[in-house]
Amino acid sequence: MEQVNKGARILVVDDEPQIRKLLKVNLQAHQFEMIEAVSGEEAIYQISREHPDLVLLDLGLPDQSGMDVLHLVREWSSIPIIVLTAKERDADKIAALEGGADDYVTKPFSMGELVARIRVALRHAGGAVQEAVLNFGRLRLDFAQRSVELAGERVKLTPTEYDLLKALASHAGKVLTQRYLLQEVWGGHHYESDSHYLRIYIGHLRKKLEEDPTRPKLIMTEPGIGYRFTLQDEV
Incomplete structure (x- = not known):
């Protein structure tokens, strides 16, 4: 690093x-x-x-x-x-x-x-984010296999959940706006009223990946803007 x-x-x-x-x-x-x-x-x-x-x-x-x-x-x-x-x-x-x-x-x-x-x-x-396998502490993403492991155990994600996690993890450490994530995962044109889709699926991911979904450490909310997937060295 x-x-x-x-x-x-x-x-x-x-x-x-x-x-x-x-x-x-x-x-x-x-x-x-x-x-x-x-x-x-x-x-x-x-x-x-x-x-x-x-x-x-x-x-x-x-x-x-x-x-x-x-x-x-x-x-x-x-x-x-x-x-x-x-x-x-x-x-x-x-x-x-x-x-x-x-x-x-x-x-x-x-x-x-x-x-x-x-x-x-x-x-x-x-270009580090172009790697086929990303590791974030206990979390491992294999893009080639479309697989996700947490502490060595396979995590079952729906296709939409996986696509959302991939978008977040591929830009780990960056703030991604709600509009960007809606476009990246669902495609087409989206508006503020569609942000509830995003909140629902973010909630699904937190339940499956976070130790305490009510106090997330991986997927952080940037109020009014979007979400940030955190890195180990972030303060």
Whole structure:
């Protein structure tokens, strides 16, 4: 795992000197290299010229919206982007995720959580989620065999339950919006009123996989947004 992260170059796009200083100290302490940009224009220049491994992008920039930067970058790059936002509205977070962000962190944030999110994004960029077998502690998913084991015992899932678990586990550590999961598992066009399908099947999975379904540790709810399948190193 550390080999994935060691020496990774992270571009921090934020116009607040205090935030950049805080991030520089902490990122360097975790063996990351940090470069900086204070505006959207500078961010686009740095991404195109310096080719960082990951971007931490503040949405409130002096020259243009961070969302505009996100959309522009996504036209030509799949670089991992984690949005830093002081906005609490679920709609803003959903817009960032559906606009191409890999994740978001709300200010003020925990450095431990941010570093864990960075590691997840770098791991995804490295292609680890394309493996045919995924292991999450006691849980083992074999995509080739369409099988799921918990503590060595086969877990019987319906086709829909399996497809939902596969979607979540394949993006472990990332927030997946309700709309994305509905589209991925059920296909077609879905609306807010269809989210009850998702809640029902999430409940089924928790009953079959969680030690205590009322206090889930694998499949976490991101209120108003969607769900996140957790990793062992998340804080």
